[in-house]
Amino acid sequence: MRLILSGLGSYGDVFPMIGLGAAMQRRGHGVTLLANPYFRSNVESAGLTLAPFSTEAEYLRLTQEPDLWRPRGGMQVIFRESMQQLRPLVEQVRGMVASSSEPAVLVAHPLDMASRIVSEQLGTPLVAVAYAPMALWSRQSPPRLAGVWVGRGTPKWLLDAQFWLGEKLLVEPTVRRPLNLLRAELGLPPIGRVFPEWWYRADHVLGLFPEWFATASGEDLPGDWPQNLTLAGFPFWDGPIPADGAQRPPLPAEVEAWLASGDRPIVFAPGTANRAAGPFFRAAIDACARLGRRGVLLTKYAEQLPDPLPDHVRSFEFVPLSLLLPRCAALVHHGGIGTTSQGLAAGIPHLVQPMGFDQPDNAERLAHLGVGDSLRPARFTGARVAARLDALLSSRTVPKACGRLAERCRENDPFAAACLCLESLAGS
Helix, strand or coil: CEEEEEECCCHHHHHHHHHHHHHHHHCCCEEEEEECHHHHHHHHHCCCEEEECCCHHHHHHHHCCCCCCCCCCHHHHHHHHHHHCHHHHHHHHHHHHHHCCCCEEEEECCCCHHHHHHHHHHCCCEEEEECCHHHCCCCCCCCCCCCCCCCCCCCHHHHHHHHHHHHHHHHHHHHHHHHHHHHHHCCCCCCCCHHHHHCCCCCEEEECCCHHHHCCCCCCCCCCCCCCEEECCCCCCCCCCCCCCCCCCCCCHHHHHHHHCCCCCEEEECCCCCCCCHHHHHHHHHHHHHHCCCEEEECCCHHHCCCCCCCCEEEECCCCHHHHHHHCCEEEECCCHHHHHHHHHHCCCEEECCCCCCHHHHHHHHHHCCCEEECCHHHCCHHHHHHHHHHHHHCCCHHHHHHHHHHHHCCCCHHHHHHHHHHCCCCC
16 A cells, blocks of 8 residues: 655644654555655655655745734635645646555645545545644534634524635635636536535545544534544654664753753744744743743744843754653643644643634633633733743642643554554555
8 A cells, every 4th residue: 555645734734744654654555745845854754755745945935924823814825825736736646646556545634635636536545634623624513713703602603604704705715716617627526615525525534633632622522523533643743763662862952951951941832834923932031031930932933033032041943842841841832733732742731822723722622621721912921921821830730630631642552543544445
């Protein structure tokens, strides 16, 4: 079996697919990962074959889009970019399937429409991946979205009206209309509703999160989620695992030195692709000063930081969270599912500044689980961040909840469960 995986996006999109691909390759399957060449070293460090799509310059250009991190603009940017790349991506995926000497299975990133189209054209088995509960739309248990009023008491007619409006203003012009134009050229019938009907019309749907996170509010799994869904668990991968079972390389020397020089710091991570995090970091530095605590600022874009930094904080470009967070006191972040899961595994409290995508929904689930709090961007000031962190760090119940969930993160092998799901399609 030849797995053709797609990882479209930033580190949080690519790393889960690297981990899944590496696990399948260890089980004797052929694996090719379709991703931006910006991630070539990460893909190849895991021993996988990269099928490069687009360019590093295009990836960096997208990170500079001013609307990317705005609550109502981010999805429009992502959908627009996805549609602009769709035609060449369809051709590339189709060519990869046609040239495979083994039966192929397509494992599609949530924004990968090309693999969905090729599956229809060629009859290739398709697994649709969902990284977070928000991606699996439910009328019974609607996800928390930026700019949308949802909650247990929200009338059904209001929910339907809001999402009808979203379809008309966002999905119809940005996705469905150009998608159907391409489908007509390819001899495929038009689609009606893109979400969720067409999006998850797959041989299998693979959720890369555990059931206990999906049911954080105390409710059962939504009955209108896909019936062919497997929840494998969080896919913890942020660096290659030595094949001989040896320990992973340690943290960089400068990080080790900083951690060893004082009390456990607070980590501030606004997202690996975020280049609009200047206010976030200013509030972080102020909050640490108010609390008398040390801070670690994570960003690949140092122009967002004050120069020089005060003595109580340090900045680092990229540090594996699985190695860093267990040695820290708390995690302040954007609410992306990758960072969220690493914080849960480390057993430390979360403060989230959600901006869009799955972030508001993940933040709400952390609050339901008793391990986190959140602040909207407009309210994310040093004083408020310090107050929320102080409440989390001085709580008697939060550390216990963090410890319980860290244990739950170790209950099963998510990659083994995901591999079994993929292997069930062999020969189909």
